Every structure is written in structure tokens, then in C-alpha cells.
Amino acid sequence: MYKIRLRPLAAAIIVSGCSSATFAQLGTNLSVDVRSLSMGNAVTADPPGISAIHFNPAALTKIEGLQTDVQGILANFDIKREFEVPAGYNVFGYSDDPMVCNDGPEVSSDLCTDFKSTINGDVEYVSLYVPVLKKMVDLGEGLPMAAPTAGIAYNPPGSKTTFATAMYAPLVAGFGAENGNPANYMGQQVALERITYLSPSIAYEVNDELSVGASVGMSYQAIGLKTDLRFPNELIGMLRMIDEVVCTPFKENSDIITDILLLGICNAQEGMNPFGRFGQMQLALEQSLSPSYNLGVLWEPTDDFSFGMVYQSAAKMRLKGKYHIDNANAPRELINGLMSSPTGQILAAILGFPNNIPASESGLVSMDFEYPAHFQAGIKYKLLPDLQVNFDVGWTDYKAWDKFRFEFDRQISALKIAKLLSENVSDSSLALPLEFTSPWNFGIGLEYSATDRLKLRAGYEPRTSAIPDNKRNTMVPINNAQLFGLGVGYRFDADTDLDLSIGFLRSKDNIPANTSSLANQTGVNNLLLNPYAGLNVKTDTKITILGLNYRTRW
Template sequence: MSYEIASSVGQAKSTSILRCCLLLGLIFIARPTYASFTDSITIGNPKALSLGHAVTADPPDIDSIHFNPAGLARLKGRQMYVKGIVGVFSTEMEFGEYGEYTQGVHDNYREQYKEYEDGNGNLTHNRSPWEVYAYDEALNSKSESEGGPTIMLPGGMVDLPIGAGGSGGASYNPPGSRFTFGTNVYAPLMNGFSRSETDTGRFAQERVAFTVITYFSPTVAFEISDTLSVGASVNFNYAGMGMELPIREPHIAIFFLGSPFIQKNFCNEDGTVNESNSLTGTAIDLCTEVPPYSQYADLNFEVDNNLVLGYNMGMLWQPAPWLTLGLSYNSAIDVEMDGEFNWPVNDPFKTFLVNFQSSPGWNEIVNGLGALGIQLPTAQQIADQSTGPLTVSYEVPQRWNVGLSLQITPRWKYNLDYRWTEWSAFSDIDLDFGVDVPLLMWGALADQVGTGGRNGISPNKVAYKLGLQDVGYWGMGTEYQYSDRLVLRAGFEDRPSAVPETAPNAFIPMNDAKLISVGFGYDLEEQRHIDFAFGYLLSETHFPPCSAPLGNACNPNDVVYPVYMGQDIKTKVEAMLFELSFQQHF
């Protein structure tokens, strides 16, 4: 047995039974924030996609409202725009073998169980065979998202058969005026997926949707001179979020509660409670079997807000016929969404907690801790189904964009963009459940005892501290004027993760990613124009055993949802995007 395993087992055995049970209660919600790392992917503009989104100095038609509102000044007369996007998305998680720590935990406890086997290899004391008790469905398995994307809309989450959608906008430049006005519909953020009810990755998220849709964006651009333009927009957004999360937590404390030590001191041979155990002198019911890899609870919620405001600003300057410079700003968006949650506790974990909290003397424990300001749930609260109102608050980060566009020759143009996004502002996500939640009441005490409140858990609130970092990254694109009507494009974008290397998160499958793209634009008759683009994005990440504090942590103090404790995890996110737009004067 390694020193790490010996230390962990020693910790568990020297900890009081009450603390072990507190650790059981700390169930923490998996973060869906990977959806936030899809900057500009869901805008749906084919020119921007095909140029690696390097369009701050070369804004694309009506979507200038997002990329650089000053670009709207280039649109003359009255124009309308329709665009469509088809996306094929895949999110995979591959769960491999246990590392040394978790394998050691299994080996150690399996060895202890040998003295309690009968002649058929079954455990006595009303327990299951070890192979049943410690069965982990995720061991050496593969998880894949299924079907089309899941999105949040007014009314709830929707599973689309395919990843497809459409939108559009219009612009107007009065004759002889230096002003241009416009509005556009687009999705700054829209991502989500679903897994089957039996998929082993469901404990990371079975169904999730994260949506921000700009449905009205009144914009004005002004030509200060023939070479300098400015623009600004006010954005009216819908924001929504939904999640279905089955919960398990194979913490070492749960292995300990099922150990021979507990059986000897707290339970009779037939599995009933020892009413005069030698340790406490009173009956404490710890005899309900809770397999460490069983599904303890289910968290389901949907929240949204129909009116969330933001704004964009931009500037375009062409100091020479062959050079254009661009600067734009996308404001932070303060989001507060309201809805409902449902968080039932499942058997056998519910039965275990009810029996434990019905033990003689439990009320005295609750009253004593209550006098210290510590709230613990009653057995009745555990037995009831937890439902109630929920408010989710976070900040969509601000972003600065700077770019240049070089007309190298009459036919060749080169664009380069650099973007900075304040992902650290997205690190704080607050969930206010409106009512005391039994599992959070346990979790708040375990958080205080185990980490000094580091995880931000209270009986009715969770304050996420994701620890994200600000990110700067670049994209580039080139354009070739093949003929008077046809232009060819290609682009590349390097998209680094906002998750620090010092704090990996196995539930954010999209980390460092590369985007490559191609496309074309074609002028039709009667002042009509079409653009098309294809883009391919790939992100692959490896989380060796015990490397991710959220996901496969091994430290006994990391009780924040180590759902795949000590297991090797690999993630892969792929996206193929097909985008088409149509532009017409009217």
C-alpha cells in the first residue's frame, strides 16, 4: 500500500463517524462552463468563420453589430440579411483505469472484506458481494453525447434533432447621410448537449443547455470622415440555463462506512443496529448499505431571463488604401436568471440518512449544533423531495478586439486579430436556492469543517469559484479575389483554455482548441450576394488520475464532487460548422 493510501485510510479511520457522514452529504454541482468557451462560434456569419474570426478590421455585413459596429457604416442603402448555420457537434469522455491511489483503496478494502465472506464468496452482515458493492460502471468506458444540441429557450430546454438554426437582420443608410442604422438577431452563446440515461458520463452532466440570444440590437454607425468610422449598439438579450445532473460521490469516507470496522462496532451480524456499541454506548444507525458508486441524488433545474442588456462599441480607421485598423469592445453582461429546481435524494442514500438521523440522540446533536449557528436537516427534510425557486447569477465577460486588414495585392488580402477576454469575471457563479436544501445543509458543515468554507456552500446557496484566468488569443485569415464576382477565403484560430494548468477541471471538456476554416463569397445579379463557410474545431484534453480537483480528485479533503475519483479521463470535443448567408438590397 502506498504512503498516500495508508495516510488516507488512516485519516478515515481516525475521523469521527459524524464527520464521515458530513463528507457523505457534500454533493456539489458540476460546472457547465465549458459552453462559455465557444467565443463567436454560434454567431453564424460565414465570412467571419472562413477568416478565422479575424474581422475586427474587416467587419462582415450585418454581423458588424457583434464584431465591430463601426463596420455598419460601410453598408449603403437598405439591405436585408438572412443566414443559416448547421453544426455537427460531438462531446466524448473516455474513462480508463484507476490510478495507484484508487486501485489501492479498492485493494485495501477488498482485503479487509475477506474475513466476512461466506463459503460462496458473499459478505455477511447483510452486505452485498464485493463485486456488487464496489461495481463502477464508468471503469474502462466511453461516453458520447447523442442527437442534436440541447438549447434553453423560453419554456424550457429543447433537444433539437439536428444542430441547425437561422436568423437575420437589416440595415438602412439614408441617402446622403453619414449615419447607418441596423439591428440583428444572433447568438453570442448557445451550447448544450445530452447523454443517454445510461451513459457513464452522465455524472458530469446528462443534459445541459447554456444560452444567450440577442433578439434586438439597435445600432448606429457614423462616418466621421472617408477614413474613420465609429459605431455602437445596445443589445437586448435572452439568457437561459438548464441542467439535469445525476449525482454520485465515491469518496473514501463512503468506502469506510461500508467497512468491517463499522460492521463490528455499530451493526449486528444480521445487519441490524447494535444498540449498545462499545464506541458510543448508544445506538447509531450506520447499517444501511450505500455502494460507493451508486447514484445518490438528481439535480434538475431551468432558469432564464427575457431581458438582459449589454452593448458593443467599435472604430474603423483606414490610414492608407492598403491598410485598415479596427478596435471593438463587447461589454460584460450581468445575468440573473430565475426558475425552479428539483433535487431529490435517492435510495439507498436517502434511507441511510433517514435512519442515521433517526438514531437516538440525534435531536440533541441538531439542537447543540443549532446553538452554534450550524443548521442540519431533519430526517423528514431528507425524506421529502427538495423543490423550490432558484436564482442563478453570473457575469458574461467583457472582450476587447483589435485587428488589421492588409490589402497585399489587388487580389490578396490578409487579416489578423488579437482578442482578450476577461474570463476571470466568469469565475463567480452564484446559485441561490431560495429554501434550505438538505444536501446543502450537510455540505455547508462539511465545507466549513473540511476546507474552512473554501467551496462557498451554505444551506441555501452555492458560490462557485471556478478560478478561471483571463485569456488573449489570435486568429488570422486570407482572402483571394478569384474573379470580379468570386472571392475565396481561408482562416485559422488558436483558442486557448481559460482553465489554469494549476487547477484542471475534467468537467470542462473544451480546453485548448484549434479552428480551421474555408469559404467563399459570390456576387449574384441585382445587388445580391451569398457567403458560405465550413469550419472544423477540435479540442482534446487528458486528465491523468488524481489530476483534476473537480472530476477525478484523490485528496480526501477534496470532497467537491470527485465523481470519477482517481480515474484516468480523456475528453474530446469536435465541431463541424456549415454556414450560409444571403444579402440583398431592397
């Protein structure tokens, strides 16, 4: 289970921030290069062909003449999400949450008498954001995500300089589910993409042992989100109690006295419910040109040993896009009730509440977004004439994602209410505290030359999460993860190589009730994004990647 409550916009925006952050770890380097995938991405000292543009542009000097690379990568996402009810579960004394409770309308108790054992909210298909259409597209249940790439490099005869460019996807991830899926309260559809469509690069061979290189990446960045919203919060539980207990005697025979004393709340045609759906939010932000650069060094003192180092710069962007919110009837009726009473109007004016909440709200949204910088260094060493080991360590500056700030082109009714409960909210902006960290990771790869033509590869990359324990959530269905890779390379002739690889990424996470302020925290101050407040949450993510690379020299 997982949902929360206040106004649709505030929560949905937060969700989009989480999705980008989470997926950055989920998809990084999974769709760049086939050989690197099979080597646990430990290729800084032994970059693969034209993909050296990304992993270490200095290694482009190893290319001779004119070379082209064409790759195709397929990825299948298997993401399971489970919600469980712990002992003592309730929100302000209510536990009849239809998402976790089997009780029908014939049971009048506010406390559930028959909880569901486990609630599943599995991902059902892959989603992608299509720039031309400016919307998310579902690929259909069971269909994998495809990421084709291509590159070309040229080393003039007798020259120490190599030129190259490539089109590849440093990050592609997205998923979706049908209506009614319990996990839709933290993203029914989510998509995050960074596609480098042009990467002019140059590498120079200083001497027989040392090479340097640089590349400039021109990329497209997009974030897309569609999510249902709910807010199981103590304050909403109190409003339900007022509606069902205090207001019941006055529903049909209210007068000016009761309107004044009860602030008009009892005039609402529909009461608030902490387990009710509060609407739906759709959001899409993008930037067509997001430049960055890579700098690399490659040192090869002997045929058996080499050392490589690369710095991939941050890319600072101003993402812009549109949002659309459909507001449910209950919060609209609450404001209508307040506006029907003189004292309610006075209270709303003092608190800065809106005079009404429209059925839908649309407009423009923007945010400053930084694709984090990355540093990686590694070695290649031949243990035996036919057996090579690669080892890399890397660091990514996810600490740059300390906070995401969304700015809207107008005042939002949801934010005018939420600002009373958070210093991170104003009438037209919302800041989401993520508090990410910048971990170090390592990868290791083995390559065995079975024959002069055939090479066998294996790799392992444990990925330490940058997400703090108190910020874990189901929209980012990954925490610590492990990536395993296997591959085979075959040389048909002196100018033609074929690489085939398979990768498998696995991440399991357990988020006990009341441990994450972006998933299941209880209390009065969890209004922004805790749709599964008080519930135990588990995720199990499996990603299988299959890739084929065809490399030709002319």
C-alpha cells in the same frame, strides 16, 4: 468514469456553473456570421455586412441604401469522453466500482479483479433549452444544432449615418446522452444559450478615413442542466466500511446500548457506497432581457490597409429559475439511522444536520451571472491586389468567473451537510470557485479574389483556454482548441451576394487522476464535485459548422 458523492443538489449546481463557463469558450462566435467563421473571426478591421453590429459596429458605414442579411448555420457536436483506471485505484480500500469493474455479483471481493480497459461516455445528441416550454429538448441522435440569424440596415441617400438591427446568437451550445451513460454524472443534459433578439445600432462616418459606431444588444440568457450524482469520497468509503464490517453483527439484534455507542448508523436499511448513485438534479435559470453594448472604431487610411477596434461590454444578470432534486435511498437512510439513536440525534443537532432527507426537493434558485466583456483589435492588409490578410488579437474577461454563487429560496438538506466541509457553502447557498483566467487570443484570415465575382477564404483561430488545469472537467469538454475555417463568396449581381463557409473546431484534453478539483480529485475534501475521483479522464471534442449567408441590397 466520473462521479462523486454528497447530496444531489450541491454537486448538480456546481455542474451547471461549470457548464456555463466552459461552453462560453466552446461556442463563442461560432454561430454569429458565416464569413467571419471562414476568416478565423479576424474581421474587426473588415467586418461582414450587418454582422458588423457584433464584430465592429463602425463598419456599418460601408453599407449603402437598404440591405438585408439572412443566414443559416448548422453545427454538429462530436464529443468523446473516456475514463481509465490508473494503477493503485481505490477509494478507502474499495475498487469494485461497477462503472469500471467487470466483476459480477459472484465476486465477493471489495477489490476489483477485472477492470474495464476503457469506459466511453460519448455525447449522443444535441440539447437546447426552449424558453416557451422552459425545459431542455433533445434534437435526436445525429441531428445538428441550427442557428438562423437575420438583420437589416439602412443608410439614407447622402447621409453619413447608418442604422441597423439584427437577431443572432453569440453563444449556443448543448448536449445530452441516454440513461446509463457513464458521463451522466457531470451532466446528462446541458444547455447554454445567449440569443440577441434585438440590437439597435448606429454608425457615423466622421470622414473618408474614420468611422465610429455603437450597438445595444437586448439578449436572452439561459442555463439548463440535468445530471446524475455520485460521490466516490474517502469519507463515504469509511461509512461503507462501518456498515459492512462494524455494523454486520448488530444488523438483526441491535439494542439501546449499540444504538447509543454506534450513533444509530447501523439501523440504516441501506448503507452508503462511494460508487452508488445519490440521486438526480434538474436545474434551469434564465433572464429574458440582458442588455449589453458594443463600441467600435474603423480607420481606413488607404484602400490596402485598415484598422479596427471593438469593445463588447459585460452583461451583468440576475438569473432566476427552478431546481428539482431526487434523493437516493442510501443518504436518506443514513439520516434516519442517526435520528433513531439519542446520541445520533445529539450529534446531528450539534452539526446542524437535517432531521430527514426527503425523497425529492424542489424550489427556486437564483445567481448573479456576468457574461464577460471582450476587447478585440485587428488589421486588414492587401499583400497583393487580389490577396488580403486579416489579423486580430482579442481578450475576454473570463476572470469575472472567479466564483459562481447559487442562492436557494429555502434550506437544502444537502447543503446543511456539505457546509461542514467547505467555507463556500451555507444552509441555502453554494459558491463554486472556478478561478478562471483572462487569456489573449489571435486569429488570422486570408481572402483571395479569384475573379470580380468569386472570393475564396481561409482562417485559423487558436483558442487559449481560460480554465485552469486544476478545474478542467468533462462537462466543459474543451480546454485549448483550434478553429479552422474555409469559405467561398459569390456575387450574383451588384446587389446580391452569397457566402458559404465551413468551420472545424478541435480540442483534446487529458486530465490525469487527482489533478482536477472539478472532476477526479481524491481525498476527504472532494465531496462537492468529483464524480470520477481517482480516474484518468480524456475528452476529444470536434465541432463542424456549416453556414450559408444571403445578402441583398434594395
